[in-house]
Amino acid sequence: xxxxxxxxxDLVAETYxxxxxxxxxxxxxxxxxxxxxxxxxxxxxxxxxDTLVKWIEEMQREGVSVAFVSNNSWERVRLFNKELGLVxxxxxxxxxxxxxxxxxxxxxxxxxxxxxxxxxLLTDCAAxxxxxxxxxxxxxxKDRTSAFFRFKRWLEKPYMKKxxxxxxxxxx
Ligand SMILES: [Mg+2]
Numbered sequence: 254x255x256x257x258x259x260x261x262x263d264l265v266a267e268t269y270x271x272x273x274x275x276x277x278x279x280x281x282x283x284x285x286x287x288x289x290x291x292x293x294x295x296x297x298x299x300x301x302x303d304t305l306v307k308w309i310e311e312m313q314r315e316g317v318s319v320a321f322v323s324n325n326s327w328e329r330v331r332l333f334n335k336e337l338g339l340v341x342x343x344x345x346x347x348x349x350x351x352x353x354x355x356x357x358x359x360x361x362x363x364x365x366x367x368x369x370x371x372x373x374l375l376t377d378c379a380a381x382x383x384x385x386x387x388x389x390x391x392x393x394x395k396d397r398t399s400a401f402f403r404f405k406r407w408l409e410k411p412y413m414k415k416x417x418x419x420x421x422x423x424x425x
Contacts, residue, residue: 254349259348259379260412262390265420269293269391272370274315280387283370284318284360286353289333290325291393299332309337320356322347322369324376338371345423348379349372374409 263280266272267291273280277285290296293305301309309319320340330343340359345352359369367386371377372393381388 259382260409261382261419262374262378262416263387264285264389265413266389266391268394269360269370271303271375272389272391273329274312277312277368277425278315278316280389281365282317282387283366284362284368285312286320286322286356286369286386287368288347288369288373288377289321289330290321290372290394291422292370292377292391294333295395297395299329299425300332301337301416318360318361318362322352322356322380334350345380346375348383350384351395353369353380353384358422364413373405374412375405393424 259359269287271325272285294302312319318329318340321330321334322342322345324342324345324347327343330341334341339353340356342352351410353367354364357364360367364365364384364386367384367385369377369381369384369388371381371388371390372391378388378390381421
């Protein structure tokens with residue numbers, strides 16, 4: 254299938270907390286372009302949980318920049334990013350990679366220095382792969398149960414299975 258190469262993450266991590274600055278650097282990254290919803294926080298967290306703030310500070314301390322590239326509204330992203338003041342984009346329409354490109358430009362780095370972190374293959378991973386950067390996927394923190402979301406998960410299933418077949422069942 255023509256889209257297959259867009260839906261194959263480079264790594265599946267158990268949670269974003271398993272993603273360390275060393276890991277990002279090992280993947281060639283100086284910056285992590287992060288999805289927000291269900292990757293770093295649930296839809297019920299209007300502001301970043303303390304654990305997340307600490308994780309971001311640790312990244313920055315170790316020289317890894319963090320940016321948000323979300324498909325959610327500007328209202329959601331602005332409030333979430335209010336205290337952090339990171340490079341942040343809303344309404345990104347991933348799998349479009351326009352805002353990954355914009356974030357990289359704002360960070361003053363090259364595309365080759367960026368790594369994507371997200372929870373969805375069809376939006377996050379596809380955007381990262383189309384942009385040409387390594388992708389880390391985490392299982393969604395708390396999935397929505399709407400028919401539309403269930404349908405998207407169903408579509409992703411064969412690709413996740415293939416990832417495990419190729420890379421083994423081991424997650425980090
Ligand atoms: Mg998400």
